[in-house]
Amino acid sequence: MVLMTTVILADYAHARAGDKGNILSIAVFPLDPAHYAWLRRELTAERVAAQFATRRPSRVQRYEVASLAALNFVLDDALEGGVNRSPGLDRHGKSLSYLLLSMRLPAPG
Template sequence: MKLRELAHSRTGNRGDTSNISLIAFDAGDYPLLRDQVTAARVKAHFGDIVAGEVIRYELETIGALDFVLHRALGGGVTRSLALDAHGKSLSSALLDLEIEADKD
């Protein structure tokens, strides 16, 4: 199943770094997200878009994960030729990540 069935996302940026928060709709799904959506999986999911390190922070009390993607915006808003220099569409792209879960 795609992440978008269990969570929503918000994105921010600073320079060439994008920050993506993944927030479970239901707190009961947080452990599934925590176990399957690792920094390594997020980096692999974005492929060449993220040239730097991906760091994951766990925010269990609010059922969220926060990912910091370094060197993800083509040099930053004022330097990038990317159509989405702010990286707002990265949150939608993350929600396309497939995870293993029961449909129940």
């Protein structure tokens, strides 16, 4: 039997979130640049979509920014209509980076 060890993303990366209308953007940066390859392998658009399933994004796209050793995720329709329409406390989505950082991923190998 093979046991897969998982880790919390926040122990290996930091993130910055932003918004434009009803679109959420979250950039993820490894704390150690040596973990960029691991992030590229494990932090997929599909996994991010699953993590944000309760926000019901209509699309999740991932962009690699190798010059910054970063991944940028763009989630369409994830902000309850955007800043002017959302009844949420954090209409800008700034704290949603913590939702991403709480993800569990297979440990770097």
